[in-house]
Amino acid sequence: MLEVIELTKRYGDITALEKVSFTVRSGELFGFVGSNGAGKTTAMRIMLGVLAQDAGRVRFDGNVITPEVRARFGYMPEERGLYPKMKVLDQLTYLAQLHGRSANAAHTAAEHWLARLDLRERRHDEVQKLSLGNQQRVQLAAALVHEPTVLVLDEPFSGLDPVAVDMMSGVLREQAAAGVPIVFSSHQLDLVERLCDRVGIIRNGQMVATGTVEELSAGAVSQLRVVVPGAPAGWARGLDGTRVLSEQDSTTLLELEPDADEQAVLRAAMEHGPVTEFSKHRLSLAELFRHVVTEGSAA
Amino acid sequence: MNTPEPGGSLHNAFRSATRSVTLVARRELRTKLRNRAFLLGTVAIIAAIGGFILLQMTLLAGAGTSTVALAGQATHISAELERNAEQLGLTVETTTIDGDEARTAVEAGDVDAVVEGSPSEFHVLVESDLNERLELALSAITQQQVMTAALAQAGVDNPAAVMAQASEADVDVTALSGTTPEDNQRLIVGAIMAFLLFFSITTYGAYVAQGVVEEKSSRVVEILLSTIRPWQLLLGKVAGLGLVGLSQLVIIGGAGLVLATATGVLEVTGVAVGTLAWGVLWYLLGFFLYATIYAAAASLVSRQEDLQSVLTPVTIILVGGFVAGFNVMLHDPGSTAAVVLSLVPLLAPILLPGRIAAGDIAAWEIGTAIGLTLLAVAALTWLGSTVYRNAILHMGSRIKLTAALRQART
Numbered sequence: 201m202l203e204v205i206e207l208t209k210r211y212g213d214i215t216a217l218e219k220v221s222f223t224v225r226s227g228e229l230f231g232f233v234g235s236n237g238a239g240k241t242t243a244m245r246i247m248l249g250v251l252a253q254d255a256g257r258v259r260f261d262g263n264v265i266t267p268e269v270r271a272r273f274g275y276m277p278e279e280r281g282l283y284p285k286m287k288v289l290d291q292l293t294y295l296a297q298l299h300g301r302s303a304n305a306a307h308t309a310a311e312h313w314l315a316r317l318d319l320r321e322r323r324h325d326e327v328q329k330l331s332l333g334n335q336q337r338v339q340l341a342a343a344l345v346h347e348p349t350v351l352v353l354d355e356p357f358s359g360l361d362p363v364a365v366d367m368m369s370g371v372l373r374e375q376a377a378a379g380v381p382i383v384f385s386s387h388q389l390d391l392v393e394r395l396c397d398r399v400g401i402i403r404n405g406q407m408v409a410t411g412t413v414e415e416l417s418a419g420a421v422s423q424l425r426v427v428v429p430g431a432p433a434g435w436a437r438g439l440d441g442t443r444v445l446s447e448q449d450s451t452t453l454l455e456l457e458p459d460a461d462e463q464a465v466l467r468a469a470m471e472h473g474p475v476t477e478f479s480k481h482r483l484s485l486a487e488l489f490r491h492v493v494t495e496g497s498a499a
Numbered sequence: 500m501n502t503p504e505p506g507g508s509l510h511n512a513f514r515s516a517t518r519s520v521t522l523v524a525r526r527e528l529r530t531k532l533r534n535r536a537f538l539l540g541t542v543a544i545i546a547a548i549g550g551f552i553l554l555q556m557t558l559l560a561g562a563g564t565s566t567v568a569l570a571g572q573a574t575h576i577s578a579e580l581e582r583n584a585e586q587l588g589l590t591v592e593t594t595t596i597d598g599d600e601a602r603t604a605v606e607a608g609d610v611d612a613v614v615e616g617s618p619s620e621f622h623v624l625v626e627s628d629l630n631e632r633l634e635l636a637l638s639a640i641t642q643q644q645v646m647t648a649a650l651a652q653a654g655v656d657n658p659a660a661v662m663a664q665a666s667e668a669d670v671d672v673t674a675l676s677g678t679t680p681e682d683n684q685r686l687i688v689g690a691i692m693a694f695l696l697f698f699s700i701t702t703y704g705a706y707v708a709q710g711v712v713e714e715k716s717s718r719v720v721e722i723l724l725s726t727i728r729p730w731q732l733l734l735g736k737v738a739g740l741g742l743v744g745l746s747q748l749v750i751i752g753g754a755g756l757v758l759a760t761a762t763g764v765l766e767v768t769g770v771a772v773g774t775l776a777w778g779v780l781w782y783l784l785g786f787f788l789y790a791t792i793y794a795a796a797a798s799l800v801s802r803q804e805d806l807q808s809v810l811t812p813v814t815i816i817l818v819g820g821f822v823a824g825f826n827v828m829l830h831d832p833g834s835t836a837a838v839v840l841s842l843v844p845l846l847a848p849i850l851l852p853g854r855i856a857a858g859d860i861a862a863w864e865i866g867t868a869i870g871l872t873l874l875a876v877a878a879l880t881w882l883g884s885t886v887y888r889n890a891i892l893h894m895g896s897r898i899k900l901t902a903a904l905r906q907a908r909t
Binding site (some may be wrong): 245248249250251266267268270271273275277279280281283284294295297298299300342392496 | 511512515519522523526530647713714717718719720721722723724725726727728892
């Protein structure tokens with residue numbers, strides 16, 4: 201289990217992170233979402249020890265992280281990078297060794313991942329001679345080649361074609377199934393919603409929500425779509441805990457407060473005629489995110 | 500950064516640090532040794548040194564012996580000419596020749612000079628000009644001849660005895676400082692060593708700088724720093740490249756030594772071996788002194804194109820020190836300027852080995868220079884690694900040196 205506890209980081213007067221906390225359990229895929237500059241990369245860099253925090257802690261399985269423990273973490277930085285003139289196999293073997301694997305184990309693991317990611321024929325090529333897509337695969341292999349105990353991936357899906365997205369998703373699910381806690385950031389919120397067990401939304405350096413998408417949407421507003429043919433216009437205005445979003449012909453779209461009772465709305469609708477459609481729609485992660493972010497900018 | 504757990508195995512931490520440094524160093528070593536530039540560079544320099552030695556050899560051979568053909572009356576002076584020339588440091592081989600063939604022999608280059616005529620009035624035929632020492636040797640014979648005749652005419656009974664007495668008269672020379680051929684050889688050995696050190700430190704220092712920027716510009720540095728500490732990466736790089744430079748220095752120095760000794764150009768082999776040994780020590784001191792400066796300077800920029808701008812100040816110090824010090828040293832290795840310059844930490848690694856080779860140096864000077872340089876290595880390594888640690892993850896525009904240093908304190 202990876203625990204991030206009240207991380208704080210300042211650059212002069214700018215607060216990059218303010219008491220950010222979250223937990224990623226073993227075998228859990230944790231999606232880290234937020235606007236550009238919200239603090240995702242800063243938090244990830246601190247987790248990897250690339251950057252020093254001003255306050256707060258990161259713990260793994262209940263213990264402070266020593267350099268030896270951290271050496272077993274796998275990391276894919278937002279700024280991708282490998283030695284351009286080093287051969288693919290040599291590069292992966294070298295990185296696995298730096299992460300503490302023996303020479304033999306490193307070589308075996310490098311060969312394994314090259315085969316797994318369809319790069320076997322390219323293993324004696326320099327990285328700079330590979331296509332961009334293949335370079336991305338080597339980058340993924342670089343994060344996995346030492347059998348990491350934790351995976352921290354900064355925007356692993358950015359710049360991937362749809363086939364590579366599927367491959368990446370598959371590998372992440374596989375690693376999670378093997379018990380590895382995984383944190384990754386992404387702007388592709390539909391993907392995060394589909395893939396992640398839990399998500400955390402960060403805004404201006406503060407964690408504003410963590411939980412499963414269901415938990416988050418249950419705690420947020422939802423939408424009601426009510427179709428009452430023949431009802432007078434404006435029938436739904438002023439109902440408790442609701443706000444009319446749109447009225448078109450017989451269709452009314454309402455926003456429902458988290459604790460409001462939708463049955464009261466149904467009863468009110470039935471007073472104006474036969475209700476032909478009544479549906480409640482929970483916000484998707486993308487809608488939730490937009491909601492949280494606009495709430496923040498309004499505040 | 501999180502500090503290691505107190506009471507956690509320090510021993511393990513040390514072992515894993517050593518392992519990381521070794522791995523980084525080995526990668527640098529392999530990459531450079533596999534590179535053709537290393538092989539070609541080494542071969543080219545050995546070839547240049549070989550060329551220099553060959554040149555010395557021909558100069559030595561040409562300067563030391565001269566073939567002279569004697570014709571007519573001059574055939575009798577052969578023994579006297581050889582003896583006179585020997586005293587002047589010239590080996591003369593004499594042959595006899597028929598006067599008619601003189602011109603052909605000189606033109607063909609079979610002989611350096613043909614001497615004809617009576618001892619009181621020699622006529623010398625040469626291709627372009629007469630060897631100075633040969634001319635002196637011949638003049639001495641003529642002068643002796645003329646003087647003997649004059650003495651006899653003046654009524655002296657035994658002119659030969661007077662001449663013998665005159666030739667024994669000598670000046671009493673007391674040399675306060677003199678240069679012998681050995682001193683010159685020592686100076687040349689010292690100069691070559693200074694050049695090799697200058698070359699090795701600048702070349703491998705530049706490799707360190709390029710390596711630092713390569714890791715920064717390719718962004719691989721962030722992956723590396725997620726598993727090893729900045730100082731481990733820096734130390735591994737410096738140690739790996741330093742070792743490559745050291746092996747090149749030893750190969751070149753050794754090859755030069757063998758070539759020069761085998762061809763007989765070098766007469767002070769002991770001095771040269773000693774110089775090479777001192778050279779190795781000073782290379783290590785000098786490389787560690789400059790490598791962290793190079794690395795720190797390089798960490799300030801993110802692209803190879805910007806590298807030159809930050810390396811120029813470092814290069815100016817090295818080149819300026821080398822040129823100034825080299826001239827002072829060749830002019831007079833014992834001068835105050837040479838002594839002072841060779842003690843300055845940034846210049847000592849290049850100049851001091853030269854002075855040690857020249858021989859005119861006190862033990863306290865060597866000790867002081869080593870001590871001062873070690874202090875400078877400690878100070879600059881601390882400063883350099885601080886700058887490196889703070890600047891290495893800063894991407895984009897060039898970071899100011901003062902900013903990189905200031906971050907250290909917060």
